[in-house]
Amino acid sequence: MSLYRGRFAPTPSGPLHFGSLIAALGSFLDARQAGGEWLLRIEDIDPPRCPAGAADEIQRQLEAFGLQWDGPVLWQHARNDAYQAALERLTDQGLAYPCSCSRKQWRDHPVYPGWCRHGVREPDKPVAWRLRSDRGLRPVVWQDRLFGEQRFDPARLGDVVLKRKDGLWAYQLAVVVDDAGQGINNVVRGFDLLDNTPWQRQLQHALGAATPSYLHLPLIIGEGGQKLSKQNLAPALPTRDAAVRPLLHAALKALDQAPPETLATAPVSEQLAWAVEAWSVARIHPQAERPLANNRVTAS
Structure with a gap:
């Protein structure tokens, strides 16, 4: 069996924020218990959304929680050539095409x-590049490690964008190319990305990339019924040790790992050592969402 490589x-x-911590911690523990590698990739392909200093702050937060990655950080902004080569390969296979349509035009x-599958409708306008979901791997079936068998017809999800009209690369293509380039064979992430997997499986199949194992974790939902996110102004994770310790303990509880209460104020290294040894996906309740209320800790 090849070495576990997660990210x-x-x-x-x-x-x-706390929702990010759940995803990071779950993927870290899964990799470390397997004796594998845990890599860090900064997905900065959309510069207008990435304020200066945010990536550095993310790395400081991970380090404060003891989540130390292996090897150098991979930055997506430096991966243009790899994404372009993948798009050209898809185009040669008849799986990618230029599209001039706007969301307003197909809003109904x-x-x-x-x-635009058979030709750009408005050649004088900027084009995005889309994946033909009606070709290639159909249906897409895989076994999620928490939620069991998943079966999708990608054609019902539509032709996802691979490259935007403004020339920026889209998430679906970039994530597949980078997972393949880094040899990622285990993906642990939030449930909100589960329905992205059909497009990614289609792309992996078309590009001849290996299929990782997938584990989608329950989402943490805030008081307003929305998932914790930066857009919803979820509080930032702290970096002060006194605040980090109880928040790490709360994250282990949110992952249903049942850490002893005596660990709540223990050093980060001690909590993680216990968690790596005790980590069990079988303990996690397979629910798509769960409220923050029972895990609320002040992140300051």
Whole structure:
């Protein structure tokens, strides 16, 4: 069996919050218990969304929680050539095409109806590049380690954008190319990304990339019923040790790992040593969302 290679891949649109910690901690513990590697990738392909200093703050937050990654950080802004090569390969296979349509034009349809599949409708306008979801791997079936068998027809999800009209690369293509380039064979992330997996599996199949194992973790929902996110102004993770310790303990509880209460004020290294040894996916309740209320800790 090949060495376990996992990763945490945040977008530096702001500091990490408690929901981010759940994803980072789950992927870290899964990798460390397997004796594998845990890599850090900064997904900064959208510069307007990435304020200066945010990526540095994310790294400081991870270090404060003892989540030390292996090897150098991979920065997506430096990966243009790899993404372009992948797009050209998809185009050669008839799986990617240019599209001039705007969201306003197809707003009455549940998904983009593929109007430009056989030629750009408005050649004088800027184009995005889309994946043909009606070709290639169908249906997409995989076994999620927490939520069991998943089955999707990608055609019902629409032709996802691979490269935007403004020339920036889109998430779906970049994540597949980078997972393949880094040899990632285990992906642990939030449940909100589960329905992205069909497009990614199609891309992996088309590009001849290996298929990672997937584990999607429950999302932490705030008081307003929305997932914790930077857009919803979720509090930033602290870096002061006195605040980090109880928050790390709360994150282990949110992952259903049942850490002893005596660990709540223990050093980060002691909490993580216990958690790596005790980590069990079987303990996690397979629910898509769970409220923050029972895990609320002041992040200051």
